[in-house]
Amino acid sequence: MKQKNLITVVTDHQITADTIARAIGANEKHEGYYLGNGYAVTWTNGQLVEATFSPQESFVLSTTMESRLAYAHNFKFAMRNYDELVGYKKSAEDNRQLDTIKALWKMSLTVVNAMRPDITGDLDFLSLYYFIACPVDTHRAWLPVLTKKAIVHAVNHGPQNRKEYEKWLEESIYNAIVQAAEENVEPKGSPAVEEISASDAAKDAECAGIPAPAPGEQREGDNYIGVITDRCPLFNLPALMIQAACELDYSHEKTILTAYRLYAKKLISYPAVLQNTVPGGVWKAMLRNMEMLRYNSRWGRSVGEGKPSKCHNFRNGESVYNGFGIVTTGLHPTDLSRDEEKLYNLIVKRVIDAFAPDTYGKSRKSKNGKKNPRYMNRKNKGNKAKTVKTA
Numbered sequence: 001m002k003q004k005n006l007i008t009v010v011t012d013h014q015i016t017a018d019t020i021a022r023a024i025g026a027n028e029k030h031e032g033y034y035l036g037n038g039y040a041v042t043w044t045n046g047q048l049v050e051a052t053f054s055p056q057e058s059f060v061l062s063t064t065m066e067s068r069l070a071y072a073h074n075f076k077f078a079m080r081n082y083d084e085l086v087g088y089k090k091s092a093e094d095n096r097q098l099d100t101i102k103a104l105w106k107m108s109l110t111v112v113n114a115m116r117p118d119i120t121g122d123l124d125f126l127s128l129y130y131f132i133a134c135p136v137d138t139h140r141a142w143l144p145v146l147t148k149k150a151i152v153h154a155v156n157h158g159p160q161n162r163k164e165y166e167k168w169l170e171e172s173i174y175n176a177i178v179q180a181a182e183e184n185v186e187p188k189g190s191p192a193v194e195e196i197s198a199s200d201a202a203k204d205a206e207c208a209g210i211p212a213p214a215p216g217e218q219r220e221g222d223n224y225i226g227v228i229t230d231r232c233p234l235f236n237l238p239a240l241m242i243q244a245a246c247e248l249d250y251s252h253e254k255t256i257l258t259a260y261r262l263y264a265k266k267l268i269s270y271p272a273v274l275q276n277t278v279p280g281g282v283w284k285a286m287l288r289n290m291e292m293l294r295y296n297s298r299w300g301r302s303v304g305e306g307k308p309s310k311c312h313n314f315r316n317g318e319s320v321y322n323g324f325g326i327v328t329t330g331l332h333p334t335d336l337s338r339d340e341e342k343l344y345n346l347i348v349k350r351v352i353d354a355f356a357p358d359t360y361g362k363s364r365k366s367k368n369g370k371k372n373p374r375y376m377n378r379k380n381k382g383n384k385a386k387t388v389k390t391a
Contacts, residue, residue: 008040008108009141009155010101010125012115015264016146017043020114023151032100039155040104044115045090045097049127050080053180067173068126074177077131105134112155114141117270118323119172140165142321144270145329146263161320168321175223190319191225192275195233195312224274231311232353234325236276240347248342258343259326265340266331266391268347273323277312282324286355289330298345299352306357327351331391 009024011017017034021027025037033042054076065073079098082090105111111129115121122140129138141154142165159165171189178185196219202212213219219226235243240259244250250258259271269282278286286308294300312325328351333344 005109006040006104006107007038007110007112007155008042008104009112009114010128011041011043012046012121012124013260013264014043014045015261016114017041019146019264019266020143020151020155023146023148024155032097033104040108042101042104043097044101044124044128045094046082047080047124047127048094048098048101049077049124049131051075051077051123051127053177055181067170070177071123071126071173072130074180075127075130077127079131101128102132102134105132105136108136110137110139112141113138114143114155116272117142117144117321118272119169119176122169122172123176144320144324146266147329147331148266159321164319165321168319172321187223189223190317190322191220191223192322193225193227193277193314193316193318194236194274195227195229195231195276195325197233198228198230201228225316227316229311231309232350232356234276234278234312234327234354235271235347235350236273236323236325237271238274239276240271240326243350244343244346247346250339250343254339255343258339259347261340262336262344262347265333265335266329267333267344268329269325269327270323271326273326275318275322276325277314277316277318278324278327279314279318279320281320282327283308283310283313285330286327286351289328290352290355292330292332293328293348293352295332296345296348299349302349302352304352304357306359308355309358311358312354325354333391335391 009017009020009026011020021034021036021039021041024039024041026034026039026041027037028035033040035041051071052075055074079091079094082094113122113125115125125138139158141151142159143150143154153160168189171187175187175189178187198213198215205212213228215228215230217228219228233239237256237259241250241252241255244255245252256272259268262268263270290303290308294303314320326347328348333341336344
């Protein structure tokens with residue numbers, strides 16, 4: 001570690017650190033970190049530092065304290081001991097990794113938070129920041145996808161909408177403190193919106209002995225809206241775990257680990273989400289990504305003609321920082337294990353079904369019953385050779 005004035009990127013796991021490092025040119029592999037091109041990339045092996053609610057004085061909800069300082073004021077930070085949980089001496093490994101992070105941190109001009117793109121990732125980074133207690137400029141690399149373009153932009157420029165991100169973070173930290181304090185107050189911020197298929201809702205209603213909800217009906221909870229839909233919704237993590245258990249006989253743990261590997265391999269968006277609607281930017285990306293799915297050996301022929309449906313787009317006040325439905329990234333898989341391939345194809349099938357064009361199947365024939373030449377032209381156009389980007 002001879003370089004000074006580094007930009008150090010901190011992420012959760014080595015598998016994502018490897019992807020980030022290759023994207024920004026940190027190609028020298030060292031014990032516990034990657035180095036190169038002015039960057040160091042390191043990882044925490046999960047949650048290194050545990051935050052325990054321990055306010056120094058009575059918690060005041062009306063405080064004007066900045067949210068990050070409020071978090072530091074109300075929690076104590078210590079190394080988390082995983083030994084009993086995992087059954088081996090992980091703490092020694094964690095201490096070595098923490099020493100590496102501290103050394104890089106002290107040599108850095110800027111530290112980039114590239115932890116998982118949700119509030120857990122932000123809180124884990126804040127806990128690490130206050131535990132190390134070495135002030136340094138920081139910014140957030142928000143990475144719902146790990147393509148090279150997304151990584152380079154996020155590491156260098158931070159969230160695309162910094163003002164919206166800061167508002168979301170402030171509200172989320174407030175909610176975390178309120179929850180820890182067990183205060184009976186309304187949570188702040190945008191709701192997480194989950195689309196639930198009418199068929200699944202009907203099964204739940206039958207088990208509960210209540211009437212089945214109609215499409216368009218909503219279920220509301222604390223910062224949550226469940227929307228009943230007659231369209232096929234995108235996967236969120238709970239739905240993916242259930243489907244993988246039913247169709248692939250995967251345990252929930254296996255599904256989570258396999259999905260995270262697909263995310264790290266740049267093939268799907270961040271999978272640990274509840275919200276499964278999508279922002280307009282993701283829908284625009286799917287205009288191209290759906291075309292690339294035509295090359296999928298299992299489900300490519302089922303991709304419909306026309307623009308992807310907008311029926312899953314944000315329309316209930318969602319925030320992109322609450323996540324979005326699991327989608328593919330437009331890259332072609334090249335090095336998947338059999339387990340990864342099976343789960344990837346399960347996700348591909350759901351993406352194709354969810355984004356099926358609203359008019360798909362309605363315009364294949366003209367009024368006289370013959371095949372519509374416009375459809376045939378689109379079909380032939382789609383069969384032209386294209387360059388397929390690989391992961």
